[in-house]
Amino acid sequence: MSLTLRQSQELTLEQADLVQKAKGYKQAELSANTWRTYRSMWGKFTKWCASQKIISLPTSAEAVALYLSSIGEEVSFSTLDASIAAIEKAHKEKEVSIKGDPGIYRSIRKGIRRTHKEKLKIKQAPALSIVDLKIAIKGLSDSLQDTRDKALITLGYWGAFRRSELASIQHKQVTFTDEGVIITLLGSKTSDRLEEIYISHTQDSLVCPIRNLKRWLELSGIAEGPIFRSLVKGGKVSEKQLSAHSVSHIMKRVFGNDHSGHSLRRGIITETAKKGVPVHEIQKFSRHKSADMVLRYAEKAKGFDHTTGKALGV
Numbered sequence: 001m002s003l004t005l006r007q008s009q010e011l012t013l014e015q016a017d018l019v020q021k022a023k024g025y026k027q028a029e030l031s032a033n034t035w036r037t038y039r040s041m042w043g044k045f046t047k048w049c050a051s052q053k054i055i056s057l058p059t060s061a062e063a064v065a066l067y068l069s070s071i072g073e074e075v076s077f078s079t080l081d082a083s084i085a086a087i088e089k090a091h092k093e094k095e096v097s098i099k100g101d102p103g104i105y106r107s108i109r110k111g112i113r114r115t116h117k118e119k120l121k122i123k124q125a126p127a128l129s130i131v132d133l134k135i136a137i138k139g140l141s142d143s144l145q146d147t148r149d150k151a152l153i154t155l156g157y158w159g160a161f162r163r164s165e166l167a168s169i170q171h172k173q174v175t176f177t178d179e180g181v182i183i184t185l186l187g188s189k190t191s192d193r194l195e196e197i198y199i200s201h202t203q204d205s206l207v208c209p210i211r212n213l214k215r216w217l218e219l220s221g222i223a224e225g226p227i228f229r230s231l232v233k234g235g236k237v238s239e240k241q242l243s244a245h246s247v248s249h250i251m252k253r254v255f256g257n258d259h260s261g262h263s264l265r266r267g268i269i270t271e272t273a274k275k276g277v278p279v280h281e282i283q284k285f286s287r288h289k290s291a292d293m294v295l296r297y298a299e300k301a302k303g304f305d306h307t308t309g310k311a312l313g314v
Contacts, residue, residue: 033164033244041086058091061100065108072112080109125260128267133157136254137207144219144235149250151216152228154209156264159183159199160286163247163261171224181210273301
């Protein structure tokens with residue numbers, strides 16, 4: 001990112017401070033995970049360019065097309081798209097353009113997707129049912145690790161949190177009340193606005209997110225900073241915040257390798273859809289910008305309610 005004042009005079013202290021602030025705000029444009037992905041994808045592209053003796057910055061639309069062709073059989077479609085986004089972002093940051101017509105490499109992308117349809121992600125992480133949740137939580141012990149995981153899983157489930165949102169919750173964002181807990185999200189995947197997530201007590205104390213979260217905070221002694229942290233040798237709580245990937249690892253440890261962090265969010269949305277909760281109500285706690293995705297969950301949840309056999313009463 002180029003943030004300089006195009007004057008001949010040197011910057012004043014105030015101007016230099018503003019430049020640093022502007023750079024910080026620019027960095028906050030995207031999440032830390034997105035920046036990491038872009039850096040990784042850009043690094044792979046520049047390495048390939050070097051091996052082919054091709055200029056990477058500014059590069060050409062033809063070079064991008066060749067690069068996509070070189071990885072098209074090996075990577076997922078999401079990686080393909082992330083590679084394009086990273087290359088375009090790197091050029092934008094340096095205020096240069098990719099030479100040629102972007103339509104060249106975009107048509108290559110489309111062709112790769114059509115040619116390698118077998119890589120379409122058909123199997124999704126299974127939705128976590130309430131029964132699955134109760135069985136798993138009951139099987140966990142009172143150890144420090146299991147206490148943390150019980151709190152993380154139940155809060156993630158009843159709050160319909162994305163794994164990145166769940167991992168990044170800070171102590172100052174948690175407010176306990178007589179009715180439950182309020183988690184204040186300081187921006188999310190789909191919004192940069194402050195959002196308050198209200199989570200109530202559940203009748204079954206075993207899977208109650210309030211009870212489990214209070215127990216974890218009490219046992220860990222966490223009074224500030226991230227509430228979900230990694231553990232170090234000796235069974236002690238570290239200062240390091242869990243990553244979004246760590247949430248998925250915990251889910252696999254507790255529920256099996258087929259599950260991921262998304263199983264929590266998908267699970268509560270599916271369960272409420274099965275109960276007949278209106279889409280607009282589900283959208284309120286799922287925090288989807290559009291009702292379309294909620295409708296997809298609802299349609300899958302009630303898929304067997306609309307079969308030909310049931311329609312004919314046979």
